[in-house]
Amino acid sequence: MTETVDRPMVRFEGVTKRYGSLTVLDSLNLDIGRGEKVAIIGPSGSGKTTVLRMLMTLERIDGGVIWVDGEPMTHMQKNGKLVPAEAKHLRRVRSKIGMVFQHFNLFPHMTALGNCIEAPMTVLGLPRREAEERAADLLNLVGLGEKKGHYPAQLSGGQQQRVAIARALAMRPKIMLFDEVTSALDPELCGEVLQVIRKLGSEHDLTMLMVTHQMGFAKEFADRVCFFYQGKICEQGEPRELFTAPKNERTQQFLRAVLEAV
Amino acid sequence: MIWNWEYTIEILPVLARAAIVTIEATFLSFFIALVLGLVLAVLRMSGPIVGWLASAFVELVRSTPLLIQIFFLFFVLPRFGIVLDAFTAGIIALSIHYGCYCSEVYRAGLEAVPRGQWEACTALNVSSWHTFKNIILPQAIPPIVPALGNYLVALFKDTPLLSAIAVLELVQTAKNLGSENFRYTEPMTIVGVAFLVLSLVSAVAIRWLERRLNRRSVR
Amino acid sequence: MGIPSLAAMLATALIAIAVLAASGDNAIFMPGLLEGAWLTVRIAVVGCGLAVITATAAALCRLYGPAPLRWLAVTYVEFFRGTSALVQLFWLFFVLPDFGIFMEPFTVAVLGLGLNVGAYGAEVVRGGIQGVQRGQWEATTALNMTRWQALRRIILPQAFVAMIPPWGNLFIELLKSTALVSLITMSDLTFKARTLNDFSMQTIPIFTLALLMYLVLSLTITIGMRWLERKSLRGMVRGRGR
Numbered sequence: 051m052t053e054t055v056d057r058p059m060v061r062f063e064g065v066t067k068r069y070g071s072l073t074v075l076d077s078l079n080l081d082i083g084r085g086e087k088v089a090i091i092g093p094s095g096s097g098k099t100t101v102l103r104m105l106m107t108l109e110r111i112d113g114g115v116i117w118v119d120g121e122p123m124t125h126m127q128k129n130g131k132l133v134p135a136e137a138k139h140l141r142r143v144r145s146k147i148g149m150v151f152q153h154f155n156l157f158p159h160m161t162a163l164g165n166c167i168e169a170p171m172t173v174l175g176l177p178r179r180e181a182e183e184r185a186a187d188l189l190n191l192v193g194l195g196e197k198k199g200h201y202p203a204q205l206s207g208g209q210q211q212r213v214a215i216a217r218a219l220a221m222r223p224k225i226m227l228f229d230e231v232t233s234a235l236d237p238e239l240c241g242e243v244l245q246v247i248r249k250l251g252s253e254h255d256l257t258m259l260m261v262t263h264q265m266g267f268a269k270e271f272a273d274r275v276c277f278f279y280q281g282k283i284c285e286q287g288e289p290r291e292l293f294t295a296p297k298n299e300r301t302q303q304f305l306r307a308v309l310e311a312v
Numbered sequence: 313m314i315w316n317w318e319y320t321i322e323i324l325p326v327l328a329r330a331a332i333v334t335i336e337a338t339f340l341s342f343f344i345a346l347v348l349g350l351v352l353a354v355l356r357m358s359g360p361i362v363g364w365l366a367s368a369f370v371e372l373v374r375s376t377p378l379l380i381q382i383f384f385l386f387f388v389l390p391r392f393g394i395v396l397d398a399f400t401a402g403i404i405a406l407s408i409h410y411g412c413y414c415s416e417v418y419r420a421g422l423e424a425v426p427r428g429q430w431e432a433c434t435a436l437n438v439s440s441w442h443t444f445k446n447i448i449l450p451q452a453i454p455p456i457v458p459a460l461g462n463y464l465v466a467l468f469k470d471t472p473l474l475s476a477i478a479v480l481e482l483v484q485t486a487k488n489l490g491s492e493n494f495r496y497t498e499p500m501t502i503v504g505v506a507f508l509v510l511s512l513v514s515a516v517a518i519r520w521l522e523r524r525l526n527r528r529s530v531r
Numbered sequence: 532m533g534i535p536s537l538a539a540m541l542a543t544a545l546i547a548i549a550v551l552a553a554s555g556d557n558a559i560f561m562p563g564l565l566e567g568a569w570l571t572v573r574i575a576v577v578g579c580g581l582a583v584i585t586a587t588a589a590a591l592c593r594l595y596g597p598a599p600l601r602w603l604a605v606t607y608v609e610f611f612r613g614t615s616a617l618v619q620l621f622w623l624f625f626v627l628p629d630f631g632i633f634m635e636p637f638t639v640a641v642l643g644l645g646l647n648v649g650a651y652g653a654e655v656v657r658g659g660i661q662g663v664q665r666g667q668w669e670a671t672t673a674l675n676m677t678r679w680q681a682l683r684r685i686i687l688p689q690a691f692v693a694m695i696p697p698w699g700n701l702f703i704e705l706l707k708s709t710a711l712v713s714l715i716t717m718s719d720l721t722f723k724a725r726t727l728n729d730f731s732m733q734t735i736p737i738f739t740l741a742l743l744m745y746l747v748l749s750l751t752i753t754i755g756m757r758w759l760e761r762k763s764l765r766g767m768v769r770g771r772g773r
Binding site for chain 3: 106107108141144145147148149151153155156157158159168169172173217218221227
């Protein structure tokens with residue numbers, strides 16, 4: 051199984067997504083390597099969030115195949131042919147992926163600790179003791195060891211988002227998806243969340259895929275940046291290159307507009 | 313034999329006459345309830361003592377069964393020398409019961425009219441009666457028409473309770489037919505279907521009305 | 532109204548009952564009325580239990596069931612909401628024997644009222660579940676929970692809180708509908724009031740006592756549901772913390 055090292059962690063192969071007559075993603079091809087950190091940028095409506103949502107199986111795809119860790123996720127092999135995946139297969143492959151949402155989506159009726167032990171106990175079947183230890187470690191990692199017993203409503207936005215990160219990590223995913231995780235936060239709270247992500251990137255062997263508006267963070271953190279425009283990757287490359295010398299006219303326009311706003 | 317068509321055809325005219333009683337009772341009671349509800353709503357908003365008494369009355373009526381209220385009126389009124397036939401006593405009970413429910417709806421409607429409307433009228437030196445009648449009510453009523461409509465349907469479905477004091481409405485008639493002929497299936501089922509059809513039709517009508525009113529208020 | 536003023540009303544109603552019972556010869560009505568009230572309470576409690584179960588089942592079938600179950604749930608809800616409770620009771624009581632099905636009046640009462648209120652409750656449950664933000668479902672997918680785990684652990688507990696006030700109203704509706712069982716020969720509170728009235732002609736004290744007893748039961752439900760709501764809201768402030 052050493053050959054798996056060469057296989058991309060995530061592969062989008064001609065993936066298409068439509069809403070009615072509107073094509074949100076047009077036959078997308080994208081490989082993400084093991085441990086790679088990819089930032090997705092682009093104007094709103096360019097389909098960038100849809101990429102993450104499809105990978106998390108929150109959206110059905112209308113064409114193409116998504117591969118995760120060397121095996122098809124949206125499809126499964128049957129008699130040598132690829133057929134749409136059954137729920138069981140989907141769940142097994144999906145267990146490798148975790149996601150953090152723009153609006154946190156914490157469970158409001160559970161404490162920070164409760165949020166972090168829920169899925170490990172019900173889905174992974176961990177005993178409470180072990181789940182709590184794991185959750186406590188992760189809450190410490192995101193700097194919220196003291197807030198274990200707090201309900202989401204008693205936490206600031208930044209703290210809630212950090213709990214959400216701990217909650218996702220508690221499932222031990224190989225791939226982490228971050229969907230505009232700082233967009234719903236007051237500017238002064240973004241830093242603490244980005245700091246946690248930075249720490250994850252340096253200390254853990256995670257493949258990360260993030261949709262972000264924080265160009266500074268993308269530039270400093272990502273191995274690769276993809277610029278989406280009208281359902282297609284318009285330009286991609288190393289952040290230094292893409293941010294300082296964009297080749298595509300659309301990219302130049304977008305970056306100019308974003309930088310002006312700052 | 314599960315269903316007797318001959319018997320069905322025989323009893324249909326009797327039930328049709330009873331249906332007219334049911335419909336009469338519904339509309340008569342609802343009309344009085346609409347007026348009474350508005351009066352109660354206004355009383356509840358005026359003065360601490362009157363307001364409290366009106367609220368307590370509404371609370372009491374809403375917390376106790378309609379059936380026992382019907383009995384109460386039917387047996388109590390004669391004590392005060394007021395002898396009413398069962399139909400009238402029943403109508404009064406239904407009106408009071410639903411008047412209390414309607415008063416809640418009116419109150420919500422009246423409270424939803426912005427305070428600025430009253431203030432504007434004060435500034436224009438319009439009397440409070442005129443303000444209420446010409447400015448506030450016309451704004452308060454349209455949004456609550458669907459809620460009132462739902463109570464009309466609810467009242468309709470409560471008219472069978474009048475059978476308890478032997479008013480010959482649909483259910484009492486069906487019951488009598490059943491005990492005369494030792495066969496309840498046909499009359500009770502027909503009555504059930506009649507209620508179902510009329511309720512469904514009115515539900516559709518209310519939804520239609522709601523859409524129309526919404527459209528108007530948006531414009 | 533807050534819990535303290537509701538409690539004050541409850542106390543007032545209880546005192547009024549005590550005062551009324553102590554005056555004149557009214558005490559002789561109390562055993563009969565209380566006996567009736569006890570039956571009323573029993574029917575109401577079992578009926579409410581049945582209503583909650585059928586409502587939840589119907590709502591879940593309607594939302595997540597396969598087509599036949601969904602269709603069945605819609606029919607159930609529309610049918611029981613479309614016809615009147617008394618017609619339903621009479622139908623169970625008078626018509627089913629025509630088909631050779633005989634039930635105890637208590638069973639008829641609980642079944643009729645429970646199914647009737649359950650139909651309204653199904654819409655409450657459905658609304659409660661649909662009112663939970665979509666992000667909560669998405670979070671459960673991201674955590675790889677099954678639909679059933681998500682529903683049971685995440686969605687229903689949140690919907691539950693939103694459903695408490697409307698269920699309080701429905702429980703009161705059910706309590707009030709129990710008076711209808713007096714028309715199918717059960718000696719509940721309303722039935723007892725009627726028969727005592729027929730014997731003694733003391734209409735005003737008897738019916739006032741009965742009305743006050745219903746008021747006490749309604750207020751108890753209201754206070755109980757308020758308390759439950761407050762207790763389950765503990766920690767989670769609604770509107771925030773999605």
